[in-house]
Amino acid sequence: MNLREFYFDPANAFASPVTLWISLAVATALVLAPLLTLALAKAGRLNPATRKDVLVRTATWAVIVPAVLGPILLGRGPIVLMVATVSLLCYGEYARAIGLFRERLLSGLVVLAILVLAFANADLYYRLFVAMTPLTMVALATGAVLRDSPAGYIQRVALALMGFLLLGAGLGHLGLFTAFPNFRPLLCVLVLCVQANDISAYCCGKAFGRRHLFPNTSPNKTLGGHLGALALTAPLAAWLLSVALAGTPAGNIWHCIALGVIISTGGQLGDLVLGSIKRDVGIKDMSAMLPGHGGILDRFNSMMLVAPAAYHYLAAVNGSPETAAHPLLNLLRN
Amino acid sequence: MDPFTYKPASDHCLTEAERVQSVQREPGLVGVIGRRLACATLDVYFALYHRLTITGRINIPGTLPFVMVANHESHLDAMILAAAVPRPLRHRVYPVAAADVFFTSLPAATLTTLFVNALPIHRKKVPARAMADLRHKLVNEPCGLILFPEGARTRDGALLKFKPGIGMLVAQTPVKVVPCWIEGAFEALGADTKFPKPTRLSLNIGPPLDFEHVSSDREGWEQIASEIRGAVERLGRD
Numbered sequence: 001m002n003l004r005e006f007y008f009d010p011a012n013a014f015a016s017p018v019t020l021w022i023s024l025a026v027a028t029a030l031v032l033a034p035l036l037t038l039a040l041a042k043a044g045r046l047n048p049a050t051r052k053d054v055l056v057r058t059a060t061w062a063v064i065v066p067a068v069l070g071p072i073l074l075g076r077g078p079i080v081l082m083v084a085t086v087s088l089l090c091y092g093e094y095a096r097a098i099g100l101f102r103e104r105l106l107s108g109l110v111v112l113a114i115l116v117l118a119f120a121n122a123d124l125y126y127r128l129f130v131a132m133t134p135l136t137m138v139a140l141a142t143g144a145v146l147r148d149s150p151a152g153y154i155q156r157v158a159l160a161l162m163g164f165l166l167l168g169a170g171l172g173h174l175g176l177f178t179a180f181p182n183f184r185p186l187l188c189v190l191v192l193c194v195q196a197n198d199i200s201a202y203c204c205g206k207a208f209g210r211r212h213l214f215p216n217t218s219p220n221k222t223l224g225g226h227l228g229a230l231a232l233t234a235p236l237a238a239w240l241l242s243v244a245l246a247g248t249p250a251g252n253i254w255h256c257i258a259l260g261v262i263i264s265t266g267g268q269l270g271d272l273v274l275g276s277i278k279r280d281v282g283i284k285d286m287s288a289m290l291p292g293h294g295g296i297l298d299r300f301n302s303m304m305l306v307a308p309a310a311y312h313y314l315a316a317v318n319g320s321p322e323t324a325a326h327p328l329l330n331l332l333r334n
Numbered sequence: 335m336d337p338f339t340y341k342p343a344s345d346h347c348l349t350e351a352e353r354v355q356s357v358q359r360e361p362g363l364v365g366v367i368g369r370r371l372a373c374a375t376l377d378v379y380f381a382l383y384h385r386l387t388i389t390g391r392i393n394i395p396g397t398l399p400f401v402m403v404a405n406h407e408s409h410l411d412a413m414i415l416a417a418a419v420p421r422p423l424r425h426r427v428y429p430v431a432a433a434d435v436f437f438t439s440l441p442a443a444t445l446t447t448l449f450v451n452a453l454p455i456h457r458k459k460v461p462a463r464a465m466a467d468l469r470h471k472l473v474n475e476p477c478g479l480i481l482f483p484e485g486a487r488t489r490d491g492a493l494l495k496f497k498p499g500i501g502m503l504v505a506q507t508p509v510k511v512v513p514c515w516i517e518g519a520f521e522a523l524g525a526d527t528k529f530p531k532p533t534r535l536s537l538n539i540g541p542p543l544d545f546e547h548v549s550s551d552r553e554g555w556e557q558i559a560s561e562i563r564g565a566v567e568r569l570g571r572d
Contacts, residue, residue, distance in 0.1 A: 092362060099341035101362045108363060152338035159338070281340045288349045 007077030018185035018244040022192050033058045057292035072187050076178040083175040084118035090167040090297040093286040106160040109139050114168040121175030123328040136164050166304045173307035179321035185244035193237040194302045197229050197267040204228020218275040234260035250317040266309045267302035274301035354447045355437050357467050369425040372449045383532050388418045390539035395510050399476035404514035405493050406482035408523035415480045427478035428453045465502045487525045496563040501555025510542035515569035540569045
């Protein structure tokens, strides 16, 4: 396989039936959602405010879906670029929300570290990806010294490192999936199920939610919502993964169920992590970039924990997809 | 420096389009890098095309907040004053520009934001809320402002009457007001000129003025405007 095919091979976009099913399902949902909303509004079942809210959210989904699904279908290169862009945008929102963006040097170092992670993902250079955590820690701890102002030193370094770990290294694991041979269906299942998890938690919470689990962190989250999301998302993920991973050790149904549980619980925990950050700072949304949704981080929060947990489970069961190929480094060496 | 406290960006709830047109704008890493590149470009332009000379730089306070005011002869004026500000402070110094000229569309607002770092103000009818927002930004962010209290460019080179809005911004605050005089901008890009001429420009910066003890009422604002005008006029005669 030449370098171009390695990074860009839309010809194989639908090699797995899972990718095709998910793409068709999402496209159908995007077309049906506004039509259904308009029909319900016409029948008098939706008030104008809800109708407007649903239409705005759907319009935003119509931008998010191609922006995420498009790179997955195109190949490894676009995926790595998409993951790096999402990481950078999410870090930007985090830094602006807590005020860390005023620490230009620390924010600059985190941005640099995220770009190095993108290189590590593009080059399938797993050891560099792993090394970036201690290297970034040292860089931030040293960089913060240069201002010669010890007051608040620990807070500044800790907040910058937290941003890197959650949004750089955490989300960056999505790029590591490109080292697996069947990365497309895996990423499609992750993205679809994490979003489906959010929606089912909301719907089940509305329908069955009585007992509030974390009233101080997220007053709208209920035990019914959590269990409902788990009951709906885990089987869906397990079924799709059993097809995507067929023929590999992780294709065993019990491993697929375990991955489904990881996706559902990890997604909900990620949501609670961001909820805690927002409550601590005293804001509702991370930004206003996505109309109807808040910020990009409000949409990708669930992925912060799901991506590393699912990656390492798969790597443990199927064997690490590490490679010595280094397509980019070899270009430089030759 | 104080221990780190959570302080979200003042524009954190705004969309990108709203941010460039808002007085609450606070630049991030990308904004600061873009602004520094734009400043470097403008420095080269003023040095080579207009041979800009600046005297009295020492009068610019080393810390924020402060307000720089000058006679208004051309659209170059805000950039000339910004060129005198020390580099580390430049991205935190905002010229206040007419919204009906520079912020009429999103592309125009974006360019004005990038190259001039301007904040919009509506000249015809300045709401009290807009002045309160500017004063809040000036004192609490803190930041620097570049203002032309005449409210419009001179049509004949003569200094116009200063509007009292400047008084509303600085009365009973510790904010220093730095009077400046721009020479040559009227010939370079007067109100009737479309393309800048390569004439020589000079900027004379006077000692800062303090209005902490002037009352914040109509009489005080008029007094402040009058004192600042006098200081600017004296610099022009020097």
